[in-house]
Amino acid sequence: MxxxxxxxxxxxxxxxxxxxxxxxxxxxxxxxxxxxxxxxxxxxxxxxxxxxxxxxxxxxxxxxxxxxxxxxxxxxxxxxxxxxxxxxxxxxxxxxxxxxxxxxxxxKRIVLKQECSSKMLTKDWIEEGIPLSQHVYKCTFYAGSKTAVQKSIQTSQNDCSSTTLLDEVNFRKVIASKEKYPNVFKDGRLAVDSVLYHIYQENAPLILMERTSAVISYPEVYDKTLLTFCSYFRLLNGETFCKLDIYGKIGSTVLEHMKLHLRIVLEHVSDVFTIDVRCNEDIDLIDLAMINIGTAKLPEGTYSHKGKAFYERPVVTQSRL
CATH class of the missing domain: 3.40.630.30 (Gcn5-related N-acetyltransferase (GNAT))
Incomplete structure (x- = not known):
């Protein structure tokens, strides 16, 4: 020290x-x-x-x-x-x-969120930390303006009838049927806005806290289900920064799904905004969808972190201090 x-x-x-x-x-x-x-x-x-x-x-x-x-x-x-x-x-x-x-x-446990490019925090974490390998995701950043993106998403290829906004009541129903969504709830957990949750009913109001929305596509077609969570905040310069966590099947429906979710998010955007998209698979399809929507992919290094990983440590009964 x-x-x-x-x-x-x-x-x-x-x-x-x-x-x-x-x-x-x-x-x-x-x-x-x-x-x-x-x-x-x-x-x-x-x-x-x-x-x-x-x-x-x-x-x-x-x-x-x-x-x-x-x-x-x-x-x-x-x-x-x-x-x-x-x-x-x-x-x-x-x-x-x-x-x-x-x-x-x-x-029972302590969970640490770590930038993928960083080292473990302490010797204790090196010795006792359990890497949660299914919850490592890449961060990709996109920028856009409200006017340009709204223009892009005004028309959709379909009526988005299979995609809907989830309120807490309906999100709890999804949680109650979590066994039906193995592609969504890997290892029985979700990372939303940089917090890794077990799929417990008690976590529903925490996950859908103020400024976080959830959108689901194909909730009844389990091998096609796509679930996204988006939170937003305003930077000191007045711009809006969004964090978008993506789970489930990323396929041909991702574009229409993203259009609906961004339409909801844009209600809280004044003009320029940036989206940090967090996902660990099919990033090429997400790239195409985000560009089609009207955002531009930012070069690596624009923001300091490239990805996130989670580590878990069991709580021991005897304090080290």
Whole structure:
């Protein structure tokens, strides 16, 4: 730790300015937190923490409790530039997880989200982390304008009768029939907006939280079912950033499906927007659909991450601290 004295407390709404200023000089163009901060802070299942040095906030970590209290999922974290490379973020994260293990009875596992190009966070994760190989996905970024995309999706090749928006009630029905959708619910889980959920009824309102919509195609034709989730937030420059998670059969129906989902999302877009499409298969068909819709694929390196992977660690009863 190089002699750095730090302490941790729960974050609150009044920490907004200090937390947002952790990332400096536009370090990450797709930062969601400026628009999501108060939504997440107000969620009783979200546990945000700040790390302080000399009473100044220099780090932020957010853990969300899902799966009916069984899983603590690392959602996001950040550290001021001058404190990186000191192993401080890792120790800060471990401290918050140890704190939650004391507070959340019935906690069985911890899930870490990791950029595919990065190394494992700590020695503990290297030794104990279980890679969830079926939940590694590539991130591909597309940009467009509301006017151009609306013009493109005004007409469809069919009436989209097999594609529909899912509300929570109907999403719960899909969850109740999860065994019928092996191509959708691989390993009995879904990663939505960077959180990996087990397919539990209790997770339905968390998955379909504010700003997240779900669209399903062919729910009764199980080998053709396509399910997408899209969340959105506004960047500090006023542009909209969307995250689109895709599950199921990616085939000839993907274009009409994407048109319907984007039609819903565009209601919340002012002008220019970017979409981070997360999927682990058939990316060529998705490319064709997104270009047909009127978006342009961004070159690799436009955003820092190329993909995401998840690792799971069982909760041990004895604390390491």
């Amino acid at each position: 190089s002699g750095v004295n730090w302490w941790v407390r729960r974050a609150s709404a009044i920490d907004y300015d200090d937390v947002i200023s952790i990332l400096q000089d536009g370090e990450y163009q797709g930062d969601y937190l400026s628009d999501y901060f108060h939504i997440l802070i107000s969620n009783p299942l979200c546990y945000p923490y700040v790390c302080l040095v000399d009473n100044k906030i220099i780090g932020f970590v957010q853990i969300v409790i899902i799966d009916n209290g069984e899983t603590a999922s690392y959602r996001s974290g950040r550290m001021r530039r001058e404190f990186r490379g000191l192993n401080l973020h890792d120790q800060f994260t471990e401290f918050t997880l140890e704190d939650l293990k004391k507070k959340i009875r019935g906690l």
